[in-house]
Amino acid sequence: MKKSPSILFLITLLCFSCSKAPQRENIDFEAWGKYWFQGKAEISSFDLSQYRYGEERTGEAVLIFVTEDFSRSKQVKLDDPNAAGKDKVAVLKMNQTRDFVTGIYPYHMMLSAFTPTKEKAQGLKFTASVQEWCGQTFTQLNKSGEQSYTGKLFSYFEKEGDAALSVTGLAEDDLWNLIRISPSEIPIGGVQVFPSLFYQRTTHEPLKAEEAFIRVHDISNNRKQLELTYGSGLRVLKIDFEKDFPHEIMAWEEIQTKSNGQQEITKAKRKAIKVIDYWKQNKVEDEFLRQELKLNF
Template identity: 35%
Template sequence: MKAFVTKHFLLLVIVAAIVFALAMKATIFQQATVHDVPMTEPSASFRQYWLSGKAELNRYSLEQAQYGALNAGDAMLIFATEDFRTDLHVKAETPESRDKAVPVLKTNLVKRFTTGIYDYSLFTSVFTPINNPTFPNTLKVSTSEQDWLGHSYLQIDYGNNGYQIDGRSYLEKEVHDAYSVPKVMLEDELWNRIRLDPGKLPTGSIKLIPGTMTARLRHKRLDPLDATAKLDDYEGVLFPGRNLKAYRLEYPTDERNLMIVFEYVFPYKIVGWTETYTSNDNLLTSRAVLRTTIQSDYWNHNAPADSVLRDTLMH
């Protein structure tokens, strides 16, 4: 034994040092923890608006393309901040999980419309870290679709420098999707990026993972696509607001365009959007136009008496 130790002394010292360093969480083998890189402190206006314990609720009148026609409905865009676990990709709800979480801006996009006799309901949630250098990428997107034929679910999770996509559906050809795509920006996160800092929106020739809600309606796979992005002044009359900018996306290989219109003053309110693509051989443009905005801690207002708040929102 003594001869073995003497012969391999240097190797044993190195191994012991690595084991000690791992135990002390102090080596290059350790993954970065949530708090390894300090965040840039949010501005006072950001803290006052987004960290006040209230969400921003926006209601839009909607015309949604489906089955070769435009269908009337409503859309909601709900923005709120919360602590989000980077390991499980769920909201942190206990004190013990706070050290595993980062602050995120969450988008909930809801669309409800009627096609003929039956209804459609779609819901997308997007979780984007707020200016965290350790976690710069959107961590998760989930989308569900319900109609009288059945329902489906789609989830995108960030990990291993890419995105894992998993889906379930009542349709035979989409019964179980499971595949990975490279790390590129998500179309679904653009709503959050506008609210965080529209000056950092990508422009020119880019790659994007298309929006999950439209992908489900069109039964499309979520492969990254080439796109052209442009940010310029909005000069139309359809959308209300002040100092309006339009962020425009064109997908040449998918024959689809998206335009998001927003106020170019903080808090960069989104006043509407249009989306153009072919549905049942008809080239149609879906539209959503802002009608009402309120701020509310809506999760605390779930009693029958709180319906007056809904009346205000839906007016």
């Protein structure tokens, strides 16, 4: 017997309801949305001390957080969210840039992370690019399962070439967005984590997850610190953030231990913050805003 269109629609709707992703709990999204859904981005600038080639480099980092309507199927920003239907998912996007100089030539690094805001799910997509005078690389990971990712690395290095990637676990780069969504969403204790795409690019190590330990603890009356320690002991990430909403990120530290026991410590400390629709501030007369953000690069 042929089902009528209305019955087919009800069956489809019922199946969607049954498979609907679990929602994040204990978050007042009405209050959350007054900050994050106001049609602006939060931009923070940081003084950066970045280790590269065994030496400490002085530079600048920028964190940009903004909400977007994302496509579940294509994992890109939607051009027409109103027409996307169930394909639309709200995400918090972090863009992180780092600029510094190594000797005569500059480094420009950028990382993006896209994490669902209301749906209790891991990040959907992570990308990283590095440009310097020797060449450039680009890495992209797309979520392909509940905790699994597939992607590609495009590099000017012969041994890396155009390589396919696959990894299962929690992305270190997801933690920045989880802090901003709600620190209660940070998984505590032993977790399978794969390191930042920035770390992978600067070490050229294969991307793989390992057992790591995550804790969040008070460091002052107003601040908390997320501390991620990998079981291998080769990497520690510490992110300092405000206890109160919207949990602004104030500083971070990355400790890399070399095979000879030497430690290389990369640090960043915030110097300015601004909430603004920066994509509209693109005229010459808007360049004074860079001074307000204390941007030098």
